[in-house]
Amino acid sequence: MRPFTYERATSPAAAAAAVERNPGARFIAGGTNLLDLMKLEIETPVQLVDVNGLKLDSVEPTPDGGLRIGALVRNTDLAADPRVRRDYGVLSRALLAGASGQLRNKATTAGNLLQRTRCPYFYDTGQPCNKRQPGSGCAAIGGFSRQLAVIGGSDACIATHPSDMAVAMRALDATVETVRPDGAVRTIPVADLHRLPGDTPQIETALEHGELITAVALPKPAGGAQIYRKVRDRASYAFALVSVAAIVQPDGSGRVALGGVAPKPWRVEAAEAEMPRGAKAVAARLLAGAKPTDDNAFKLPLVERTLGAVLAEAKG
Amino acid sequence: MKFDTPATTNPIDRLAVVGKPTPRIDGPLKTTGTAPYAYERQDAVPDAAYGYVVGSSIAKGRIAAMDLADARAAPGVLAIVTAGNAGKLGKGEKNTATLLGGPEIEHYHQAIALVVAESFEQARAAATLVRVTYDRAGGAFDLARAKDGATKPEDGASDSEVGDFAGAFAAAPVTLDETYTTPDQTHAMMEPHATIAAWDGDRLTVWLSNQMIAWTTGDLARTLNMPKEKVRLISPFVGGGFGGKLFLRADTLLAALGARAAGRPVKVALQRPLMTNNTTHRPATIQRIRIGAERDGAITAIAHESWSGNLPGGDPETAVDQTKLLYAGANRLTALRLARLDLPEGNAMRAPGEAPGMMALEIAMDEMAEKLGLDPVEFRVRNDTQVDPGKPDRPFSRRQLVECLRQGADRFGWARRNPRPGESRDGRWLTGLGVAAAFRNNLLTRSAARVRLDGRGVVTVETDMTDIGTGSYTIIAQTAAEMMGVGLDRVTVRLGDSSFPASAGSGGQWGANNSTAGVYAACVKLREAVAGKLGFNSADAVFADGQVRAGNRGVPLAEAAGEDGLAAEDGIEYGDLDKRYQQSTFGAHFVEVGVDAATAEIRVRRMLAVCAAGRILNPLSARSQVIGAMTMGVGAALMEELAVDRRAGFFVNHDLAGYEVPVHADIPHQEVIFLDETDPISSPMKAKGVGELGLCGVGAAIANAVYNATGVRVRDYPVTLDKLLDRMPEVG
Ligand SMILES: Cc1cc2nc3c(=O)[nH]c(=O)nc-3n(C[C@H](O)[C@H](O)[C@H](O)COP(=O)(O)OP(=O)(O)OC[C@H]3O[C@@H](n4cnc5c(N)ncnc54)[C@H](O)[C@@H]3O)c2cc1C
């Protein structure tokens, strides 16, 4: 870990400005991802701006009947919120499928969205990795890639985004609210928050340096059966091999997003038109153009089968 | 004390303390966080500096250049140790690769430098400033590819043949010929390898976490080219080892070198991401098993061959040993072949040999039972043998495999198992039951102790035996209490110090039986001293209730000891009983699994182990050992695998996020039954080991249950969902 300075931000705009001024500055929220990466010198910020005191930790109703989740709301609290449990079951279930109780107590809504990949080569500074060290190459391609992406990757990077929560938010059509260093606010559909790697896997989101997430807004409840199914080798405390977030209406229509398969929560709206025709058709559209490795080709049938089980469960 | 004839009645048979469920005496220290582990001995060494290990980022080749300038100049740095400045080092007898590499690199994350600084954070930060350029060399990293070039291991004795295997196999009406694989595994114990080293002139003291004090004292002295009398090791608490801490490892050597270079004590804990590739691991195996049987199920031919790899000078994984002994059959063959691999060093992990060997053999037995149309329990029972099948004049000292299988089957409801696979369902789960035998040899090795009786009647035991979370403190205290006729509250046990008499140490499930037998021997001598001092005939003296009595005279032990106390030192040594008899431990594992019909996720539902392993010295700690071993078996069956990068030559998933071991949610109801048994051939304690028995066979019982649930036979561990998926039923 490199030496760094630490300051507590006093307002969202001030936090954004503080980070913007220093190219080596980062926000820190729960710290459950950033600190681990700093210990390994995968991230080497010279300044940390602590956003925990910004009072962005409440869940409020919005005028259009949705919910506005403060960026600092802890994963535990969000999962337990009665409105979330009642109206956005897929989100509550996705949160509870992630990490462990201790981590969820610390992890925040914004931090969870922005957590970095779990690609094992990204974590080993002895290995080439374009995301960690642009231009050094990608050790995972041709290496051990069981956990990695089957779709959306590039010749430069096939890392997955590991969040469960983000997959549910993608299915819920959430939008991210930010403050920029100049004080301007903007909203970004969660669909556009994460970028595909292309030639620049080190650039992971649409956020500018210093842009602070203040909240995530959920539109009014979508109803339907809301299911989050996370598939993994061990029963708990493991990242998804694949996961399915689904909102299924009584008439069989609905929405589906996938985790564990791509560099971002994976949703293809056009695939949802196939929902009444069943999982095979939906999965085929969702994963059209997939480029799996030998290690992770099983994810394609696994998605189809998991989706099948989820749709069957939704029918009751 | 020489143990060369079977034990007769002795004071242990009173079972006033031994054999009683006894909570671990170190338990409160552990649960309150007051048992000091090696890295935390600031009480003994208040001024230790911190060392951080730099590991090689190539698997094979040479260091072309190493630039230490920036690291040296970094804040707080006191010293940097490399092979270039450490002076001439020897090598431990038990080490295959050198512990401080350079310029030659033998494996990935081989230690190449130790950065010592005032604080841990400074050492870590400076370590990233050590700049190394390498000349990379090619190596062999793929066991499957290296297999054909594998050779007979140098130490001979790798092959065995009885009768005419080939002829009998060819003639058998029912045969099986299958190949099974087990992956590389890492010990993944909670406490990392950790050491504090302090020099006092030319004397060295190290506080460390180690299972085998005498081995490691010798190897540390050997590596540092110093007399072993000048080295003192202290390892009273060990936060798990599983074989990973049997040997001198880099933390200890580097702490000693770092302390010498820095001129003050140094502490080093191996960083978790380094542990996997820096230390030893259980090597992967490829195992071919052939079994031939008559239609009635009698085995006529059995062969087990195993291939594994290691660095030059390393040993093979002895995965075939149990197959020499477990089942009857007149014609037999086993063979081990060793390939050269440039992966990190392969070595012992809990139940080396039998753990992976039983994972393969016990699937083969399940497959064979099915071919024969026999129940898997019945097939095993039919092939029981009470003698070493290779040397029929050599009986087993005690063998209750059949009883374990039968009792387990009863208890588990085995009769309700549907023999047709893939037909039992519970909602979304396909369910299945599996069974496997458990087998692990009982190893005898000398072990010594010192016992002292003081003027307050307190008995103190000292031996370099270790307690690696197994319960050694407690069973040793029980043994001394039983022998001296006092309560546990009158016994103090001190372990893990090289200034104490050398014990068996902790490994190979030999610790419990041998170390308590050594304490028994020392106590016999102490009893003689007490009796002698009082003028009692020691054969008549009865030690009970804190007194020694003969005839109608009774003297409190405290009084007998007097002001100066009495002490005795002795050990157990074995004759040839283990040559005349085969000594092994037996058991049966029963498992129920559910397999998600859609995703093929496998979840264990219940587990039962029935063990026959001689006298159970402490049913409570023995049960803990067995359920822990069963848990490890779940890991081996369902998730544990070091992923090999076959290009760069290393284990990729080298932390606890990437290398999955079971979590609580994976472990359901576990039950353990110990058969009431004594084995007087084994030792005066009439005990054997259980800590590894509990692991041997679990993996296969799970794999067999998965087969029973799904009809999919997986022969490559771990059994993960991707290996089942294409043969699972249609969804929906
Ligand atoms: C052992 C382990 C297991 C885990 N398992 C899972 C799992 O199964 N599923 C899962 O989904 N997750 C899992 N996680 C990840 C966990 O969910 C994340 O670590 C956590 O959500 C990150 O939140 P945080 O608040 O601690 O983020 P931090 O570590 O504080 O920050 C993460 C990143 O977000 C940035 N950031 C934080 N807040 C803001 C803001 N308001 N605006 C802009 N940028 C910001 C930081 O600069 C940093 O780059 C696991 C983590 C661990 C350590």
Ligand code: SF4
């Ligand atoms: S997949 Fe991406 S994160 Fe992983 S090694 Fe390649 S570039 Fe790095």
